[in-house]
Amino acid sequence: SQQGEEDPQALSIQEGENATMNCSYKTSINNLQWYRQNSGRGLVHLILIRSNEREKHSGRLRVTLDTSKKSSSLLITASRAADTASYFCATGGGGNTPLVFGKGTRLSVIA
Amino acid sequence: GAVVSQHPSRVICKSGTSVKIECRSLDFQATTMFWYRQFPKQSLMLMATSNEGSKATYEQGVEKDKFLINHASLTLSTLTVTSAHPEDSSFYICSAPGPYQETQYFGPGTRLLVL
Numbered sequence: 518s519q520q521g522e523e524d525p526q527a528l529s530i531q532e533g534e535n536a537t538m539n540c541s542y543k544t545s546i547n548n549l550q551w552y553r554q555n556s557g558r559g560l561v562h563l564i565l566i567r568s569n570e571r572e573k574h575s576g577r578l579r580v581t582l583d584t585s586k587k588s589s590s591l592l593i594t595a596s597r598a599a600d601t602a603s604y605f606c607a608t609g610g611g612g613n614t615p616l617v618f619g620k621g622t623r624l625s626v627i628a
Numbered sequence: 629g630a631v632v633s634q635h636p637s638r639v640i641c642k643s644g645t646s647v648k649i650e651c652r653s654l655d656f657q658a659t660t661m662f663w664y665r666q667f668p669k670q671s672l673m674l675m676a677t678s679n680e681g682s683k684a685t686y687e688q689g690v691e692k693d694k695f696l697i698n699h700a701s702l703t704l705s706t707l708t709v710t711s712a713h714p715e716d717s718s719f720y721i722c723s724a725p726g727p728y729q730e731t732q733y734f735g736p737g738t739r740l741l742v743l
Contacts, residue, residue, distance in 0.1 A: 547730070548730055550730070552734075557719070557739065558737060559721055559735050560672075561734070562732070562733075613660040615674050615723075616672075616723070618671045619671065620670070620671045621671050623669070
């Protein structure tokens with residue numbers, strides 16, 4: 518089953534602009550993670566934010582978490598063409614449990 | 629970081645044949661591995677949890693007799709698609725929990741095309 522929705526489903530921006538993707542989930546969580554998938558490839562872990570954290574940064578990535586609204590956002594600043602990929606939020610994954618993914622956002626960064 | 633490999637990366641087969649996909653953790657041990665299926669422009673859907681030394685746990689709606697899973701060692705899980713049909717054509721991805729925290733490491737995926 519899938520945890521929830523992500524929006525937008527697809528996003529097209531110019532290089533240098535910021536990209537914001539949102540994720541909602543349904544159940545209580547210990548953490549929320551964001552993964553990136555290049556076309557036809559496996560997933561790469563980007564960042565993990567714990568339920569007691571509200572914001573986290575990693576390079577050009579900024580993730581926020583609002584547990585009261587059961588939502589998270591991923592911001593990519595100063596986007597590059599190489600950021601073109603699909604981005605998924607996921608919950609679970611602790612204690613040898615599987616991840617449950619959102620539907621994903623397909624990001625296209627145009628040079 | 630931890631590396632997970634999958635083999636083959638791409639396979640084309642005739643309807644009715646069986647296809648085996650291997651998932652290996654290269655530099656760490658994984659008592660548990662997960663198998664996901666992804667259709668074009670869709671998200672990953674969990675198929676089953678592979679457990680070393682015991683039977684796999686399948687998600688609702690996934691036929692265990694069609695998708696055979698064997699976790700033969702602490703570094704290898706295999707998924708065999710038996711009597712494959714065109715509707716089984718998909719992207720199959722495995723993952724394994726890393727040595728630390730809750731992150732998982734994904735294989736590069738196997739694209740299966742059944743003609």
